[in-house]
Amino acid sequence: MAMKEKFRFFLKTLFLILLANYLTGCKKDDKTTPPSPSGKIIFSINHQVNGQTLTENDLIYTNAAGNVYLITEVKYFISDITFYKNDGSKIVIGDWKDIFYVDENIPETKTIRFFDNIPTGTYDSISLTFGISEQKNKSYMYVNPPEVDMFWPEVLGGGYHYMMINGKWKDTTGVNQPFNFHLGIGQLYHGNTTNVDSIYAFVQNYFTVHLPGSGFTMNDQDTLTLNLSMNIEKWFENPHIFDFNYWGGAIMQNQPAMQMAKENGWDVFSIKFQPGN
Amino acid sequence: MKKKSLNHFKRFFYIGFLGSLIEIPIFMNAQETSAQDTLQLSEVEVYGKSVNFYPITVIPAKTFKFEAVRDIGDFLRQETNVSGIRKGGVGIDPVVRGFKYSQVTVLLNSGVKIEGGCPNRMDPVAAHVESENIKKIEIIKGPYVLKYGPVLGALINLETTLPHPYAKPEIHGEVLYGFETNWNGQREHIALEGGNDKFFFNASGGFKGYGSYTAGNDILYNTSFQKLYGTAGAGFAISKNHQIILSYAYDQGKNILFPALPMDERLDQTHVGSFNYTGRNLGKIWQSVEFQGYFSPVHHVMDNLKRPTAKTMQSVTIVDAWNGGGKLTGNLQKGAHKFLVGLDFEHVYKDGDKQMTMKMVMEGDTFISVKHANVWLNANVNNAGAFAEYKVPFRKLDFTAALRLDYNQATSSDTFRLVKNGIAYFDDLNSNYLNVSFSLGLKKQLVSWLYLSASLGKGTRSPSVLERFIKLMPVQYDSYDYLGNPQLKPENNYQADASFEFLEPDFGSLSVGGFVSLVTDYIIGKIVPPSVIKPSTQGAPGVKQFSNTDKVYLTGFEVSYQSPTVKKWGLLAQVAATYGTQPEAVKYIVSGGQVTGEESVKNDPLPEIPPLEGTVRFSYKFFRGKLIPNASVRMVSEQNRISQSYGESKTPGFITAATSVSYAPCRFASFVAGVENMFNTPYYEHLNRRMVGTTQRLYEPGRVFYFTVIFKI
Numbered sequence: 005m006a007m008k009e010k011f012r013f014f015l016k017t018l019f020l021i022l023l024a025n026y027l028t029g030c031k032k033d034d035k036t037t038p039p040s041p042s043g044k045i046i047f048s049i050n051h052q053v054n055g056q057t058l059t060e061n062d063l064i065y066t067n068a069a070g071n072v073y074l075i076t077e078v079k080y081f082i083s084d085i086t087f088y089k090n091d092g093s094k095i096v097i098g099d100w101k102d103i104f105y106v107d108e109n110i111p112e113t114k115t116i117r118f119f120d121n122i123p124t125g126t127y128d129s130i131s132l133t134f135g136i137s138e139q140k141n142k143s144y145m146y147v148n149p150p151e152v153d154m155f156w157p158e159v160l161g162g163g164y165h166y167m168m169i170n171g172k173w174k175d176t177t178g179v180n181q182p183f184n185f186h187l188g189i190g191q192l193y194h195g196n197t198t199n200v201d202s203i204y205a206f207v208q209n210y211f212t213v214h215l216p217g218s219g220f221t222m223n224d225q226d227t228l229t230l231n232l233s234m235n236i237e238k239w240f241e242n243p244h245i246f247d248f249n250y251w252g253g254a255i256m257q258n259q260p261a262m263q264m265a266k267e268n269g270w271d272v273f274s275i276k277f278q279p280g281n
Numbered sequence: 282m283k284k285k286s287l288n289h290f291k292r293f294f295y296i297g298f299l300g301s302l303i304e305i306p307i308f309m310n311a312q313e314t315s316a317q318d319t320l321q322l323s324e325v326e327v328y329g330k331s332v333n334f335y336p337i338t339v340i341p342a343k344t345f346k347f348e349a350v351r352d353i354g355d356f357l358r359q360e361t362n363v364s365g366i367r368k369g370g371v372g373i374d375p376v377v378r379g380f381k382y383s384q385v386t387v388l389l390n391s392g393v394k395i396e397g398g399c400p401n402r403m404d405p406v407a408a409h410v411e412s413e414n415i416k417k418i419e420i421i422k423g424p425y426v427l428k429y430g431p432v433l434g435a436l437i438n439l440e441t442t443l444p445h446p447y448a449k450p451e452i453h454g455e456v457l458y459g460f461e462t463n464w465n466g467q468r469e470h471i472a473l474e475g476g477n478d479k480f481f482f483n484a485s486g487g488f489k490g491y492g493s494y495t496a497g498n499d500i501l502y503n504t505s506f507q508k509l510y511g512t513a514g515a516g517f518a519i520s521k522n523h524q525i526i527l528s529y530a531y532d533q534g535k536n537i538l539f540p541a542l543p544m545d546e547r548l549d550q551t552h553v554g555s556f557n558y559t560g561r562n563l564g565k566i567w568q569s570v571e572f573q574g575y576f577s578p579v580h581h582v583m584d585n586l587k588r589p590t591a592k593t594m595q596s597v598t599i600v601d602a603w604n605g606g607g608k609l610t611g612n613l614q615k616g617a618h619k620f621l622v623g624l625d626f627e628h629v630y631k632d633g634d635k636q637m638t639m640k641m642v643m644e645g646d647t648f649i650s651v652k653h654a655n656v657w658l659n660a661n662v663n664n665a666g667a668f669a670e671y672k673v674p675f676r677k678l679d680f681t682a683a684l685r686l687d688y689n690q691a692t693s694s695d696t697f698r699l700v701k702n703g704i705a706y707f708d709d710l711n712s713n714y715l716n717v718s719f720s721l722g723l724k725k726q727l728v729s730w731l732y733l734s735a736s737l738g739k740g741t742r743s744p745s746v747l748e749r750f751i752k753l754m755p756v757q758y759d760s761y762d763y764l765g766n767p768q769l770k771p772e773n774n775y776q777a778d779a780s781f782e783f784l785e786p787d788f789g790s791l792s793v794g795g796f797v798s799l800v801t802d803y804i805i806g807k808i809v810p811p812s813v814i815k816p817s818t819q820g821a822p823g824v825k826q827f828s829n830t831d832k833v834y835l836t837g838f839e840v841s842y843q844s845p846t847v848k849k850w851g852l853l854a855q856v857a858a859t860y861g862t863q864p865e866a867v868k869y870i871v872s873g874g875q876v877t878g879e880e881s882v883k884n885d886p887l888p889e890i891p892p893l894e895g896t897v898r899f900s901y902k903f904f905r906g907k908l909i910p911n912a913s914v915r916m917v918s919e920q921n922r923i924s925q926s927y928g929e930s931k932t933p934g935f936i937t938a939a940t941s942v943s944y945a946p947c948r949f950a951s952f953v954a955g956v957e958n959m960f961n962t963p964y965y966e967h968l969n970r971r972m973v974g975t976t977q978r979l980y981e982p983g984r985v986f987y988f989t990v991i992f993k994i
Contacts, residue, residue, distance in 0.1 A: 044877070044878075098810075098812040099810060099812070100810045100811065100812060100876050101810065101811050101812050101876075102811075102812035103811075103812075112873055112874045112875075115873055116875070117872055117873060117875050117877040118877070119810075119875075119876055119877055119878060143650060143652065144637060144639070144652050144817060145815045146815065147594065147815075147816060147817055147818060147819045147821070148816070148819060148820065148821070148822075152593065152594075152819075155639065155641050155650075157641060157648035157650065158648070158650040159648060159650075160648075162650075
């Protein structure tokens with residue numbers, strides 16, 4: 005073979021190799037599967053006292069201990085919202101978010117539009133975690149407001165407040181005293197001090213709330229709106245009567261007080277389906 | 282006969298001079314030139330047609346020396362289809378034909394690489410070099426030149442001033458002073474070089490101090506910066522054909538403010554040391570051998586201590602980045618067949634720590650919490666390459682082929698792991714890839730005044746250290762925190778270029794070219810749900826992770842006209858655009874401020890693609906070129922092709938104008954005065970970042986008057 009022909013042959017071969025490389029480099033489109041039948045759920049959250057919509061900054065409420073009080077702020081986290089199907093399976097919300105911040109003063113936080121598609125079927129009940137589980141409640145996981153303002157100091161257990169209900173109560177002398185009814189990780193102290201150096205253990209105070217009457221049926225393409233109400237007075241009455249005059253205004257370094265609040269929290273929520281669902 | 286000769290001369294002169302401005306033959310470098318060719322001449326003009334088959338722009342220092350260049354990335358935006366991502370006054374990250382970040386290889390002296398320390402890319406490679414020390418800039422579009430390392434979309438080669446031999450003992454010096462209004466910027470530069478045919482040296486140093494600039498919208502942007510730099514080099518001619526050059530450069534940035542990033546650069550220190558050996562005329566076949574070794578450590582400190590966000594959380598990040606490597610190249614020739622073969626190696630190391638201090642006052646007590654998080658932890662990437670180029674004139678055309686093989690290996694000492702719901706987001710830290718790149722090119726003179734260039738190539742690049750191992754820093758156009766992906770696959774760019782060049786001595790040069798590109802395994806950020814990971818940077822709306830998307834397409838064109846340089850009047854007109862498309866993308870549906878679902882978007886435009894733009898520059902030479910007034914107008918169209926999946930917003934078009942006058946009364950002194958953004962137009966480029974905490978873009982500087990004085994002996 006003459007030199008020129010060899011070179012021509014070389015070029016042709018090279019071209020074919022490169023062409024093959026190009027063609028094999030292009031992948032075919034994957035086939036997409038149709039989505040399974042499902043619907044959407046929206047939580048519309050409201051805060052009530054004694055069955056009435058909360059009015060902030062008004063000294064008009066009285067709790068079971070007889071404390072006259074007002075509310076200035078209500079903010080908290082709910083997480084791991086779970087839908088229990090009648091076949092024994094469950095759907096835990098978390099495809100997009102699994103922890104939800106709710107703030108009375110930030111209206112958009114009171115409507116939660118879940119990203120998750122809820123498969124069609126009949127559901128028996130709904131539960132949620134009030135606060136954030138130990139596994140998920142990590143310091144610095146929020147860096148932006150408003151969630152970052154729920155920061156719980158590292159020396160007190162870290163992570164974030166589960167709840168802040170702030171306000172004032174009229175003490176035994178008739179003076180309005182501020183209260184910070186805060187829930188978060190509790191501490192156990194040596195002796196009778198609350199000095200952080202004497203902390204010897206932490207207590208996880210988050211708890212699960214089973215919502216009564218929360219069964220529903222989901223049809224394909226449906227969007228169900230559930231009204232979730234927090235009945236604030238219940239934090240102070242069942243099974244323990246919470247008396248501000250006894251516990252004082254600050255409880256975040258007082259585990260017995262937080263334990264009482266935690267045990268009162270089992271029935272603070274109620275749920276209703278919006279008409280038309 | 283005399284007239285014909287003159288025309289002939291004019292034609293060669295024209296083509297040659299144009300070649301020196303626009304195109305330099307691919308093999309026209311130190312590897313092929315003889316020892317005598319390295320002698321310094323006052324002005325070099327290259328005669329003969331270009332043999333480059335790929336789009337290359339060569340910008341000699343004289344083009345930018347007299348301009349108010351604060352930053353190389355800023356200057357490069359004047360070139361066709363080259364844009365930049367502005368985050369502050371300097372550190373503008375070049376984008377070439379829509380390729381950006383690690384898709385654009387930026388290197389020094391044909392082989393020295395620098396790994397920027399900043400995860401936010403405050404310090405892209407070009408930010409570690411000052412324009413005053415640059416001799417020449419080459420921009421090569423496409424994955425066609427493979428001898429400099431892996432290239433995906435484009436390559437920018439910054440040739441710095443290195444020592445060179447002199448036929449007889451000489452010493453030269455240069456002093457530059459420049460001042461700009463608006464941000465009251467000053468730059469001072471001094472350089473010295475000299476030697477003889479055996480020993481030669483150079484040294485330089487300088488300072489730049491700029492305040493904050495006011496844009497055309499009368500808003501003052503906090504963009505002040507200070508730069509300090511110095512270089513030193515020495516060369517030895519061991520014998521007639523053997524030469525070594527040692528060089529060192531230091532570049533320091535201090536208090537560089539980035540209003541479009543969550544932090545400012547407090548300190549950035551770069552050391553670049555290199556060793557070059559060149560042996561020439563080694564035999565009948567071996568034309569030359571060249572070895573280049575380098576080491577370039579970068580120490581980078583950034584914080585938010587002077588930002589309002591520091592009131593709730595103070596963040597300080599310290600990063601050390603090293604890049605070291607070498608390259609061995611040999612040039613062979615047998616008859617008309619030219620070969621270039623070589624091996625190269627690059628090692629990249631990165632380690633960085635972010636300290637966050639949170640101060641909270643609760644129930645009367647003050648609590649301070651400090652958290653340390655590593656941005657990178659002993660992250661290492663090694664790349665070993667072998668490359669070859671072959672070139673031969675074939676049937677009245679120049680044919681070039683190149684092949685490159687890369688073995689890429691990465692690892693990290695990270696203890697961070699993210700595996701959720703069976704998905705390993707960040708787990709196995711080791712990856713190894715064997716990449717193949719190639720290119721083919723033809724250049725043919727169709728008729729005496731018309732050239733056709735065509736090129737085809739596949740460029741493959743392995744993911745960068747940042748794309749593999751970064752942990753929660755806002756490193757891209759949007760303000761999301763980004764998470765690396767240790768198992769990212771390499772990106773492949775299959776590209777074809779074609780261009781016609783019309784060259785006529787009395788008409789000038791008209792070049793029309795276009796390209797198409799298919800990028801597979803395109804690396805792009807994809808949102809990771811907050812249930813999996815949450816951002817750690819204040820202001821970041823969420824987390825995105827670098828991921829491979831199946832494929833994207835890019836296409837574009839460049840048209841330029843240059844008047845004959847022998848004429849007194851000069852005209853340069855150019856227009857260019859790039860279009861990018863992602864066939865399949867995911868858009869998140871936002872309702873009431875919440876992500877409530879997702880939907881597929883077909884043929885979504887790629888994000889961060891600059892719009893159509895054109896530039897016209899006019900000049901006239903008075904007094905045999907001693908006095909040259911210039912005027913230019915830049916027209917940029919609005920960008921309506923925006924990515925839905927990326928949440929991009931449209932950008933309005935704008936027109937800006939600039940003018941200057943240069944005066945060189947003798948060869949020892951030059952003076953330039955000018956005005957940029959003459960009509961104080963309020964505008965921003967499509968790629969300019971948003972101001973932190975707002976949806977407003979960072980505007981470009983308003984009107985700037987400047988002058989530059991250069992004395993040299």
